[in-house]
Amino acid sequence: MRRQLLITVAAATLLVLLAFVIPLILLVKSSAADRAVSEATVGVQPLAAVVGVVDAATLELTVSQVESVVAGRVTVFLGDGSVIGAAAPRTPSVDLAATGRAFTADLPDGGREILIPVSGRPDGPAVVRATVPRSALTEGVRESWMVIVALALALFGLSLLLADRLARSYLGPVHGLTETATRLGAGDLSARLDPAGPPEIAAAGRAVNHLAVRIRELLAAEREAVADLSHRLRTPVTALRLDVEGLRDPGERDRLSEDLAELSRAVDQVIGEARRPVREGVLAACDASRVVRDRVAFWQVLAEDTDRVLTIALTGERLPVRLASADLADVVDALLGNVFAHTPDGTPLAVSLRARPGGGALLVVEDAGPGWPSSDVLNRGRSTVGSTGLGLDIARRGAEASGGRLRLVTPDSGGARVEIDLGPPY
Amino acid sequence: MVQVLVVEDDPSIRRALMRSLGELGHAVSSAPDGMTGLREAIEGRPDIVVLDLGLPDLDGTELLRMLRAVSQVPVIVATARDDDRSVVRALDAGADDYVPKPFSATALDARIRAVLRRTSTNETDAALVVGDLVVDVRSRTVAIAGEPVELSPREFDLLAYLAARPGQVVSKRELLTEVWRQPYGGADKTVDVHLSWLRRKLGESAHEPRYLQSIRGVGVKLVEPSG
Numbered sequence: 001m002r003r004q005l006l007i008t009v010a011a012a013t014l015l016v017l018l019a020f021v022i023p024l025i026l027l028v029k030s031s032a033a034d035r036a037v038s039e040a041t042v043g044v045q046p047l048a049a050v051v052g053v054v055d056a057a058t059l060e061l062t063v064s065q066v067e068s069v070v071a072g073r074v075t076v077f078l079g080d081g082s083v084i085g086a087a088a089p090r091t092p093s094v095d096l097a098a099t100g101r102a103f104t105a106d107l108p109d110g111g112r113e114i115l116i117p118v119s120g121r122p123d124g125p126a127v128v129r130a131t132v133p134r135s136a137l138t139e140g141v142r143e144s145w146m147v148i149v150a151l152a153l154a155l156f157g158l159s160l161l162l163a164d165r166l167a168r169s170y171l172g173p174v175h176g177l178t179e180t181a182t183r184l185g186a187g188d189l190s191a192r193l194d195p196a197g198p199p200e201i202a203a204a205g206r207a208v209n210h211l212a213v214r215i216r217e218l219l220a221a222e223r224e225a226v227a228d229l230s231h232r233l234r235t236p237v238t239a240l241r242l243d244v245e246g247l248r249d250p251g252e253r254d255r256l257s258e259d260l261a262e263l264s265r266a267v268d269q270v271i272g273e274a275r276r277p278v279r280e281g282v283l284a285a286c287d288a289s290r291v292v293r294d295r296v297a298f299w300q301v302l303a304e305d306t307d308r309v310l311t312i313a314l315t316g317e318r319l320p321v322r323l324a325s326a327d328l329a330d331v332v333d334a335l336l337g338n339v340f341a342h343t344p345d346g347t348p349l350a351v352s353l354r355a356r357p358g359g360g361a362l363l364v365v366e367d368a369g370p371g372w373p374s375s376d377v378l379n380r381g382r383s384t385v386g387s388t389g390l391g392l393d394i395a396r397r398g399a400e401a402s403g404g405r406l407r408l409v410t411p412d413s414g415g416a417r418v419e420i421d422l423g424p425p426y
Numbered sequence: 427m428v429q430v431l432v433v434e435d436d437p438s439i440r441r442a443l444m445r446s447l448g449e450l451g452h453a454v455s456s457a458p459d460g461m462t463g464l465r466e467a468i469e470g471r472p473d474i475v476v477l478d479l480g481l482p483d484l485d486g487t488e489l490l491r492m493l494r495a496v497s498q499v500p501v502i503v504a505t506a507r508d509d510d511r512s513v514v515r516a517l518d519a520g521a522d523d524y525v526p527k528p529f530s531a532t533a534l535d536a537r538i539r540a541v542l543r544r545t546s547t548n549e550t551d552a553a554l555v556v557g558d559l560v561v562d563v564r565s566r567t568v569a570i571a572g573e574p575v576e577l578s579p580r581e582f583d584l585l586a587y588l589a590a591r592p593g594q595v596v597s598k599r600e601l602l603t604e605v606w607r608q609p610y611g612g613a614d615k616t617v618d619v620h621l622s623w624l625r626r627k628l629g630e631s632a633h634e635p636r637y638l639q640s641i642r643g644v645g646v647k648l649v650e651p652s653g
Contacts, residue, residue, distance in 0.1 A: 242442030
């Protein structure tokens with residue numbers, strides 16, 4: 001923005017300066033020429049006044065006197081064809097002047113000639129010619145031009161300096177605004193800024209501060225709401241559990257206890273989901289490489305105790321994903337726990353994590369066990385192998401929360417493979 | 427007979443607890459709100475208080491602080507708030523233990539007995555000793571033959587639970603319920619992986635067990651190593 005502002009101001013200033021400086025330069029040049037011609041004309045006017053009344057010798061003397069005060073050469077063309085003063089050919093301009101017209105004309109060398117007709121001589125009309133050399137026509141012009149250009153450059157520089165100051169005065173607060181908004185976006189809710197700069201930007205700063213306060217308030221309210229939800233849901237479940245426990249009929253008690261355990265898990269899941277915004281804060285993100293490495297290391301000891309080879313393939317680079325580290329840890333734990341629960345001791349298992357082309361990561365957990373028991377293992381509570389299916393359900397919800405998805409694959413070589421796309425952070 | 431005061435605003439829980447704990451041999455009184463509970467705790471001089479944190483008139487943690495100012499009666503906090511922050515706040519305010527909702531009467535009874543056992547013994551009795559293994563519940567430290575062992579909080583709770591029952595086979599379902607305070611999921615391997623870590627830190631493995639003996643299909647027990 002600063003660069004754009006400078007370019008805009010530079011272009012505008014340049015246009016204004018050119019609009020004034022070019023005519024001024026031409027005017028200076030024209031004025032200098034006019035001044036030189038005027039001075040020469042004034043210089044030869046006395047000579048023109050006496051040409052008609054003095055003799056040739058006096059005229060010769062007068063011409064030499066006039067020539068000493070004008071810059072160019074002075075010549076008098078008499079009616080009889082003789083020439084007094086500086087030698088010069090009788091040109092058509094002289095003949096034209098002899099007809100009674102006074103005028104000035106350009107010379108081939110860039111100078112000018114002033115031609116003044118004089119009548120009243122017995123030998124016919126005479127013409128006084130004075131030349132103004134080119135140097136006299138442009139005398140002082142270069143210096144004036146230099147002053148004008150220097151002033152223009154100074155004004156141009158000054159305008160750029162003022163534009164830069166202006167840009168800084170705008171951009172300083174804007175940078176502060178951007179930094180604060182970025183920190184808030186990254187989850188630092190303590191980020192605040194000192195509203196400064198032009199009124200509009202200061203107002204935006206105050207709005208960002210207000211927004212940060214509101215986010216904190218909303219998160220606190222959310223936390224309270226979740227705590228209240230937990231209380232409201234778990235209290236009746238507790239009452240129900242205590243009542244079921246007090247049943248005399250063992251069969252009915254066991255049956256209801258199982259149902260109640262299922263209800264408790266459902267309540268836990270609802271509360272867990274409701275807690276997600278509180279847990280994640282403003283931004284849910286973590287380095288998947290670090291979390292997966294830590295969780296695999298955690299499960300490695302159980303692999304060793306159960307004679308399994310647990311291999312891990314990581315690229316070594318950071319792989320940011322849109323999931324809180326605790327949630328991703330739950331996903332990995334659920335998947336690895338499933339493998340340990342549903343495959344015999346000694347079954348090898350492998351975990352790999354690599355970057356996805358569009359950002360995020362692909363997590364793969366596979367084993368060489370008996371494979372998937374049925375197609376509805378993803379449905380919670382419908383697993384046919386004695387578990388609740390919660391592991392895959394947790395993994396699926398984690399994947400979807402990150403903007404990705406979970407796939408169950410049966411490799412050609414047998415066993416089972418879970419592929420989870422984890423989306424990139426916002 | 428243990429005198430138990432239940433401070434709970436939910437009438438159905440209050441009623442069920444009075445019945446269940448009564449059947450388990452306790453003398454139970456109850457209070458429906460914080461101020462009544464505080465008065466009962468001071469005047470009734472119960473042996474233990476079961477305190478719900480979500481009371482209508484007073485925050486349970488605040489009540490606990492007020493109670494601690496005048497009484498050292500053991501308190502078990504019963505709470506639907508199972509997040510770490512709430513639990514830590516309650517323990518810091520002076521709770522002796524906590525039981526997350528939904529809980530069973532038998533689980534609460536076990537905690538009542540454990541807390542009373544702990545609070546009635548002196549400092550030296552707080553250490554559980556199995557062979558060279560010493561588990562100090564109060565300072566939450568573990569040592570083998572005098573050498574300290576670094577454990578995570580969950581590993582310590584697991585070991586302390588087993589050390590309190592030396593030689594007794596404890597099922598993984600019980601460990602998940604009592605140590606993790608979670609309902610058993612059937613295929614949960616959390617207990618197994620923590621047992622593996624505990625074995626490592628105690629200097630043994632599943633193939634060469636010493637203190638921790640797995641009984642396949644049943645559970646695990648902590649024993650004094652032979653030889």
